[in-house]
Amino acid sequence: MNISNKIKNLWNAVSDVFFPLKCEGCDGFVESVGLCTECWNKIMWISDPKCSICGNPFELDIAEICGSCALQKPFFDKAVSVFHYDDYSKGMILRFKHMDSIYLCPQFARWMYRVGEKYVKEADLIIPVPIHFRKLLKRKYNQSELLAREIALLGGASYEPRILQKSKRTPQQEGLTRKRRQQNVIGSFGVAKDYVHLLAQKKVVLVDDVYTTGATVNECSRVLKKHGAAAVTVVTLAKVVLYWNR
Ligand SMILES: [Zn+2]
Ligand SMILES: [Zn+2]
Incomplete structure (x- = not known):
């Protein structure tokens, strides 16, 4: 030696x-x-059977899409998540979000890459859900940006955090009803003029930490498609699971 x-x-x-x-x-x-x-x-990992659009797991394999997607088709084409958002995973994510536990990022990103690999490999752009710059100043980092960058690296895809912007501050979403959340986020995201040309006909993977009601990722997807994106797949770490057939 x-x-x-x-x-x-x-x-x-x-x-x-x-x-x-x-x-x-x-x-x-x-x-x-x-x-x-x-x-x-x-950890409650999300597995099949699940809704082929929003990725909400079903207890029984009886339908292709869930009640929510049947009622109103989302603007994104597909959403996949790693695990259930429950009391346990909430703690893990909060530490990542607020307590500077950045070391959790590579592991989270690997899991997200695993469930979204097909879409990441096909994607032209990996875009994080942005936070308002005032929030960024307070929080020091945007956890979705860290995840998106890492996922892009794993898939050899192009990471693009400048296109989508949080143009309007919205009240805290926590504790609000599904409808209120939807109303809250409408018009709060925009596309940066200088980068809009990058979106035309592009396949996008949109990255966020938690899919709660889907209001945020849906609004982001609406804006991305309005500005030319051809397809949007949402990849989140955790998902609030709805039990339709209970
Ligand atoms: Zn669904
Ligand atoms: Zn442990």
Whole structure:
């Protein structure tokens, strides 16, 4: 063993003692980057059968699309999500959003890439759902931008955060009804004039952290299509799941 390997091994041993790896879901210690077994088991992964448009899982394989999409077809063509948005995943996402747990990003992005791989590979542009610049100043980073950039890297696709802009501040969406959320976001996104030419006939993957009612991603998709996008696929980390056939 040469000197540099010895130093490396020594450093690894020292860092294991002083900076042990923590589970991304809880604060328990893990041997390698990722989740501990307990946290892994707590995640409600989204699987088939599900709505072929919004990706809402069905308990029974009885329909192609869900009641919501049947009632009003969204502006996006398809949405896929990694896991259910529940009390458990909420904690994980909040840490990523507000507590500067940026180290969670690569793992989240890998999961999102896995469910959206087909669309990312076909996409001309990977676009994050933007936040208003005042919010950005307060929060320091936009978690959707971090995810979108990482997903674009994984798929060798083009990351484009400048096209879509949050032009109007909207009140906090949390706790609002589906209808109020929809009304709230209408007209709050715009396309930057200097970049609008990039959208013509392009296939877009729109990235956000959570799909709640779909109001935000739907409004973004409407604006993107209005300015020429040919197709929009939404990829989110978590989704609030509706139980239609209960
Ligand atoms: Zn854990
Ligand atoms: Zn649906």
